[in-house]
Amino acid sequence: MKRFPLWLGLTFLMLWTWGCVRQPPLGWPSLTPTEGRVLAVLGMNVVALDPETGQAVWTFSWDKGQLTAPLSVGENLLLTGDQQGRLVALNPQDGTLAWSALETGHPFVAPMVVEKDRLYAPSGDGTLYALDTTGKVLWRFPTQGPLWAGAVVDGERVYMASMDHNLYVVNAATGERLEKQALPAGVAAAPLLRDWTLYVPTLGAGILALDSETLEARWQALESAWLWHTPVWTPEGLALGDMKGTVYLLDPDQGAVRQKWTLDSAVIARPTWDGTYLYVATEGGGLYVLDLQTGEVVRKHLNPEWEERLYAAPVVTEKAVLLALQGKTPQVVAVNPSGEIAWEYTPK
Amino acid sequence: MWTRFILEPMLNALLWIYAQVGDFGLAIILFTVLVRLALHPLLKQQTESQEAMMRLQQDPRWKEIQEKYKNDRERLAQEQMKLYRELGVNPFGSCLPLLLQLPIIFGLYEAVMLALANSPAQLLVLVRHLYPFLQASQLVPIDRTFFWMDLAQPERLQLPFLPFGIPVLAILVGLTTYLQSKLMTLATKPKAQPQPGRKPGQKSKAKAGKGGQQSSDPMESMSKMMNIYMPLFLGYITMTFPAGLGLYFLATNLVSILQYMLLGKIPLPRLGRA
Numbered sequence: 001m002k003r004f005p006l007w008l009g010l011t012f013l014m015l016w017t018w019g020c021v022r023q024p025p026l027g028w029p030s031l032t033p034t035e036g037r038v039l040a041v042l043g044m045n046v047v048a049l050d051p052e053t054g055q056a057v058w059t060f061s062w063d064k065g066q067l068t069a070p071l072s073v074g075e076n077l078l079l080t081g082d083q084q085g086r087l088v089a090l091n092p093q094d095g096t097l098a099w100s101a102l103e104t105g106h107p108f109v110a111p112m113v114v115e116k117d118r119l120y121a122p123s124g125d126g127t128l129y130a131l132d133t134t135g136k137v138l139w140r141f142p143t144q145g146p147l148w149a150g151a152v153v154d155g156e157r158v159y160m161a162s163m164d165h166n167l168y169v170v171n172a173a174t175g176e177r178l179e180k181q182a183l184p185a186g187v188a189a190a191p192l193l194r195d196w197t198l199y200v201p202t203l204g205a206g207i208l209a210l211d212s213e214t215l216e217a218r219w220q221a222l223e224s225a226w227l228w229h230t231p232v233w234t235p236e237g238l239a240l241g242d243m244k245g246t247v248y249l250l251d252p253d254q255g256a257v258r259q260k261w262t263l264d265s266a267v268i269a270r271p272t273w274d275g276t277y278l279y280v281a282t283e284g285g286g287l288y289v290l291d292l293q294t295g296e297v298v299r300k301h302l303n304p305e306w307e308e309r310l311y312a313a314p315v316v317t318e319k320a321v322l323l324a325l326q327g328k329t330p331q332v333v334a335v336n337p338s339g340e341i342a343w344e345y346t347p348k
Numbered sequence: 349m350w351t352r353f354i355l356e357p358m359l360n361a362l363l364w365i366y367a368q369v370g371d372f373g374l375a376i377i378l379f380t381v382l383v384r385l386a387l388h389p390l391l392k393q394q395t396e397s398q399e400a401m402m403r404l405q406q407d408p409r410w411k412e413i414q415e416k417y418k419n420d421r422e423r424l425a426q427e428q429m430k431l432y433r434e435l436g437v438n439p440f441g442s443c444l445p446l447l448l449q450l451p452i453i454f455g456l457y458e459a460v461m462l463a464l465a466n467s468p469a470q471l472l473v474l475v476r477h478l479y480p481f482l483q484a485s486q487l488v489p490i491d492r493t494f495f496w497m498d499l500a501q502p503e504r505l506q507l508p509f510l511p512f513g514i515p516v517l518a519i520l521v522g523l524t525t526y527l528q529s530k531l532m533t534l535a536t537k538p539k540a541q542p543q544p545g546r547k548p549g550q551k552s553k554a555k556a557g558k559g560g561q562q563s564s565d566p567m568e569s570m571s572k573m574m575n576i577y578m579p580l581f582l583g584y585i586t587m588t589f590p591a592g593l594g595l596y597f598l599a600t601n602l603v604s605i606l607q608y609m610l611l612g613k614i615p616l617p618r619l620g621r622a
Contacts, residue, residue, distance in 0.1 A: 024462070024465075024469060024470045024472075024473040025469050025470075026466060026467045026469060026470065027467060027469055028468075028469050068467065105498075105501055106466070106500075106501070107466060107467055109467045109468060109469075124466060124467065145489055146466075146489060148467065148468050163488075163489045184485075185485040185486070186485070186488060186489060188468040188471070202485075203471075203475075203485055203488065204484060204485020204486075205485055224485075226475070226485070228468060228472070243475075268472065311469070
């Protein structure tokens with residue numbers, strides 16, 4: 001009893017630590033294919049991998065915090081962002097740091113857009129930043145909610161969907177607001193612009209198709225679905241998966257469901273279309289290969305070790321499918337058509 | 349089990365309050381008040397047990413057996429238990445209510461942190477824990493601003509004439525934690541017995557200050573150490589962790605002080621002499 005306060009203090013510290021450990025991670029690992037390489041953002045590292053062997057061509061370690069934004073590829077620049085809202089630019093040849101800009105205090109989680117000599121960086125602080133290729137801020141466009149979706153640039157119009165339940169159109173040169181359209185829910189993934197239509201996936205209100213000029217709604221489908229990724233354009237229609245584990249193929253003109261597949265669990269990662277099949281990763285550790293023409297599930301691999309680890313879009317190469325796995329130690333694995341692991345890469 | 353019976357009910361209650369009042373800072377305060385009031389009977393029991401323990405330690409028989417069996421730990425324990433029974437004191441009476449409070453306090457902490465989802469990865473975890481009656485798509489993201497604070501970021505008050513931000517919340521948490529510990533010590537201290545040959549207001553040897561003797565009671569010195577350590581520790585945590593947590597600490601401290609007052613354990617005139 002004499003040591004009760006000490007005991008109490010220690011208990012407090014122990015439970016405190018335990019409470020901190022249970023904090024969910026801020027970001028997910030990601031994969032970005034480029035010519036002959038696959039670039040992976042894994043925790044505090046960016047690595048360029050040879051997709052055939054899994055060997056690292058170069059690695060970059062960011063000692064200031066977790067890198068939370070997927071890698072965006074520009075002509076002479078690779079861009080990502082960290083948990084403290086720092087924008088990190090790398091040289092694509094060797095992965096060395098080109099420059100670092102901003103420190104908003106809020107994580108960058110959306111992919112940046114590199115368009116000509118301008119970069120567009122949506123930030124968790126609710127501001128869309130436009131910068132030049134040296135990291136100098138050209139303009140800022142504030143919104144009322146965090147920006148978790150990527151921007152879409154079409155000439156002089158920048159479309160930006162915010163978690164404040166609005167879609168903004170901003171002048172690319174000046175950062176002035178051109179238009180604003182209320183949305184039924186927040187948006188955490190970049191809209192898809194195709195044939196003057198903007199397809200906007202929402203969290204809890206399905207998908208909306210808007211006229212890209214007037215922002216008038218053409219249709220809304222899957223009204224209560226939580227959609228965490230940008231829809232995929234395929235010749236058979238618009239493909240996307242929801243949080244209940246259903247993959248839909250929609251008619252892009254009317255929003256009608258052409259086909260659907262019920263998978264084992266939530267589809268958070270954006271599916272990948274390789275020109276023949278649709279590759280879908282599920283949260284439960286499933287990798288599905290779907291034939292959109294016949295509706296057949298061509299292949300299915302369920303790996304319990306991947307459970308709650310698949311949040312990044314798969315990258316399809318000639319010989320394998322590459323998956324980035326979330327976890328305390330994030331990894332990249334290459335899965336061959338028989339479901340075997342061809343190679344795996346874990347950062348040192 | 350932790351998630352289903354502690355975390356989720358707390359999280360959903362907190363977000364339900366947020367849906368009603370539309371301000372997350374206010375929701376944290378209201379929720380903390382409600383939880384602390386629900387725990388009030390436990391606090392009452394804890395304080396009474398602590399008081400009984402303190403009284404027991406002042407008992408001459410207690411001091412006598414401490415001295416008599418100081419070299420025989422087993423016998424000492426037996427005699428202590430005998431005395432506990434005789435005086436009707438439960439030695440664990442003050443720990444048990446505290447232990448029961450801990451899961452609730454930490455559940456509340458986790459609920460606050462979870463609700464302040466700062467990225468899609470965190471939001472995905474949050475929406476999985478929400479009950480269907482909450483319209484999650486309309487509720488998220490939570491508006492994290494409360495006065496000048498961003499509840500998801502460490503708090504600093506930026507003033508135009510200062511080149512650095514002032515951690516106001518951390519200072520308030522430190523001060524109120526100190527005040528609360530001091531009041532708790534006062535509240536559980538048995539009322540002073542007049543000692544022969546000692547004038548009212550005269551300090552005892554144990555409290556004689558610089559020139560006098562240090563307290564020989566290890567529990568008292570440990571308690572003094574914690575009175576200094578905890579405000580610094582919680583102040584540091586508030587300075588480095590999201591402000592939502594600091595707001596919870598502040599609300600907890602203020603409600604606790606109020607609870608001690610309601611229990612009649614802090615006669616206001618004694619505060620000046622604390």
